[in-house]
Amino acid sequence: MAVDMRSAGEADLIRPVQRAVPLRQAVYESMVELVVSGRLNPGEHLVETDLARQLGVSRQPVREALHRLQAEGWVDLRPNQGAFVHEPTxxxxxxxxxxxxxxxxxxxxxxxxxxxxxxxxxxxxxxxxxxxxxxxxxxxxxxxxxxxxxxxxxxxxxxxxxxxxxxxxxxxxxxxxxxxxxxxxxxxxxxxxxxxxxxxxxxxxxxxxxxxxxxxxxxxxxxxxxxx
Amino acid sequence: MAVDMRSAGEADLIRPVQRAVPLRQAVYESMVELVVSGRLNPGEHLVETDLARQLGVSRQPVREALHRLQAEGWVDLRPNQGAFVHEPTxxxxxxxxxxxxxxxxxxxxxxxxxxxxxxxxxxxxxxxxxxxxxxxxxxxxxxxxxxxxxxxxxxxxxxxxxxxxxxxxxxxxxxxxxxxxxxxxxxxxxxxxxxxxxxxxxxxxxxxxxxxxxxxxxxxxxxxxxxx
DNA sequence: CTAGCGTATTTTGGATACAAAGGGCCCTAG
DNA sequence: CTAGGGCCCTTTGTATCCAAAATACGCTAG
Structure with a gap:
């Protein structure tokens, strides 16, 4: 994770600090990192609210990232139950x-x-x-x-x-x-x-x-x- | 499309009218239908607000459906520009x-x-x-x-x-x-x-x-x- | 003591509201 | 008349808010 996304938009240089990638992209990358690095264990229940707080963003980008993560097989999304880290076999x-x-x-x-x-x-x-x-x-x-x-x-x-x-x-x-x-x-x-x-x-x-x-x-x- | 999703949740029977699928699923299916049937032309710019209004839902499910549609190659999503119906070659x-x-x-x-x-x-x-x-x-x-x-x-x-x-x-x-x-x-x-x-x-x-x-x-x- | 029901809490699903980026249009100056 | 720049409007990206569903817990009755 490493990056604290909250500071991504703040200006500390003169040029208008373009955040090249959308937030959901950053969230997605962070979460792949979290999964691959093993800091999120297989089967673990991912609570949107918690992730959002930890990453310093709102739930919205987290949700979109989770959907993409599902499409790529990193997590399993169960309706009305949320995301679970995929358990590899x-x-x-x-x-x-x-x-x-x-x-x-x-x-x-x-x-x-x-x-x-x-x-x-x-x-x-x-x-x-x-x-x-x-x-x-x-x-x-x-x-x-x-x-x-x-x-x-x-x-x-x-x-x-x-x-x-x-x-x-x-x-x-x-x-x-x-x-x-x-x-x-x-x-x-x-x-x-x-x-x-x-x-x-x-x-x-x-x-x-x-x-x-x-x-x-x-x-x-x-x-x-x-x-x- | 045919179905008006606004009425999906209304009870006209005694049993509690479970809406089996989430809205975004319904939106997704409607949009596949729209694309496949040719009612949305290749290259056409899909405006989230319009789609949402036409389908009678908010922008949220539409967005999620669009992301899924992109993953499956139906539409191309350009950052900050929105979705365009994929042009097949x-x-x-x-x-x-x-x-x-x-x-x-x-x-x-x-x-x-x-x-x-x-x-x-x-x-x-x-x-x-x-x-x-x-x-x-x-x-x-x-x-x-x-x-x-x-x-x-x-x-x-x-x-x-x-x-x-x-x-x-x-x-x-x-x-x-x-x-x-x-x-x-x-x-x-x-x-x-x-x-x-x-x-x-x-x-x-x-x-x-x-x-x-x-x-x-x-x-x-x-x-x-x-x-x- | 156990099984079943009901409630309360947690968490997702969806809607609305707000901010920022992009594109088009018009106006002006050369 | 054309090229450049700036403003406005449209549309996306993000945040907050509300409603509905699911689970977990506790209570009561047998």
Whole structure:
């Protein structure tokens, strides 16, 4: 959370202090942070009034943020009962990974089809940002870069719908990423680079295979993590 | 739209007239209807105040409905400018069909894997409902049954994430369905039955092939429709 | 002592009121 | 006549307020 939004609108500089994002956006981000960081426990009942007071805003933006959070699977909204932090299950992460594999393999294939040196270069840059975050021990930064990479990949593939579906899955994965990802940041980046090489070469089969392997290894890493 | 929501809470029977759904749900459904039916034109600017007045509710439920509509791709929400009815493109329908094919084929495969006579029977019932709607010339009923079928299929497959992604794609497809679906209701049902048979037999390959064909024929039908 | 009902409190759902940002229009100056 | 600037109006974003629903607790009767 960190930011106290009450001060966001107050002028301490000459220029008219434009608050770039709407409040509900800030609230949304804060709440994702709260959930992902584990400060809100799964199953916990989120009371709008309390959240509003804690964040220093009215209930209105909180409500809108909660609706968005529901749409993205962070919370479950029960009519007349309010929001409950979503309780992730082992089953769910496997299903997410299945979906991710399906989307990712296809995306990689499409990306390879429209092979483009410039696009590959862009992907490499993002990939290296992830590596840098790993080296700096910045887990959150790595996850961000990771999502960036997958989004950029979808962009290269040129299918906005696939990109969006991948983004939905990706957002939900964040929850689990926090468990497994930090452990394999470096290998993950290496796998991304292999995908990029295949795509740059326009080799659909190799790209698909690399994507499949990448997802599969993520799955293995996750299961190893939760076991221990 | 048809329903005037103001009267929804009034008692005309002895039992306490429970309004089953929240207002925002009703507003959401009305607005989907308005968009799909073409009474709201693509690109049109939706003013919250006007919608609220026309539907006989306050701005609050309208706002929440608009947010949900955005999440589902019906409208585009520009900050500080409000909602605009999404403008569909030919490209987009192809991307949707690509995504649908990907999801549907995998779903059919999974469903076949967990073959189950009871599940197949359930699917057949839904399928026949669709046929009945076609025979009655009820286009909207067919589309509903159609979505029902795909949802049930995803349910049989046992992957809730895939089911949800398929539902997202399905909702967006509704827009285009209205153009193409009525023309091929009967053949569509026949294709569904072929999928069901394959699934009941536990034949993954045949189920996948049937799903692929089904999507492909939908695509052809759509393109034929928009050309003319 | 237990089960069932009724009430009271809590919390959400919806409405209204207010502030701020954006866009369009008119007016003026070059 | 055209380009630039400023004002006004429209529309969204946020806050507060009221009503309705759900749950939890306590009381009473069997």
């Amino acid at each position: 082992d089953n769910e992460v496997d299903q997410l990974l299945d979906a991710r594999e399906l989307l990712e393999v296809e995306t990689a294939r499409l990306a390879a089809r429209s092979a483009d040196a410039q696009a590959a270069a862009r992907l490499r840059v993002i990939c290296h940002e992830g590596e840098a975050a790993v080296k700096a021990g910045d887990a959150e930064g790595f996850i961000t870069a990771n999502n960036h990479f997958h989004a950029a990949l979808a962009d290269v593939a040129g299918n906005a719908v696939l990109a969006e579906l991948a983004a939905i899955v990706g957002r939900r994965m964040r929850w689990y990423y926090r468990l497994a990802a930090p452990l394999r940041g470096e290998t993950s980046c290496a796998e991304h680079l292999e995908m990029i090489d295949a795509i740059a070469a326009g080799d659909e089969k190799r790209a698909a295979k690399a994507a499949r392997q990448h997802t599969e290894r993520t799955r293995v890493a996750y299961h190893r993590t939760v076991q221990s | 030919d490209n987009e329908v192809d991307q949707l069909l690509d995504a649908r094919e990907l999801l549907e084929v995998e779903t059919a495969r999974l469903a076949a894997r967990s073959a189950d006579a009871q599940a197949a029977a359930r699917l057949r019932v839904i399928c026949h409902e669709g046929e009945a709607a076609v025979k009655a010339g009820d286009a909207e009923g067919f589309i509903t049954a159609n979505n029902h079928f795909h949802a049930a299929l995803a349910d049989v497959a046992g992957n809730a994430v895939l089911a949800e992604l398929a539902a997202i794609v399905g909702r967006r497809m509704r827009w285009y369905y209205r153009l193409a679906a009525p023309l091929r209701g009967e053949t569509s049902c026949a294709e569904h039955l072929e999928m069901i048979d394959a699934i009941a037999a536990g034949d993954e390959k045949r189920a996948a092939k049937a799903a692929r064909q089904h999507t492909e024929r939908t695509r052809v039908a759509y393109h034929r429709t928009v050309q003319s």
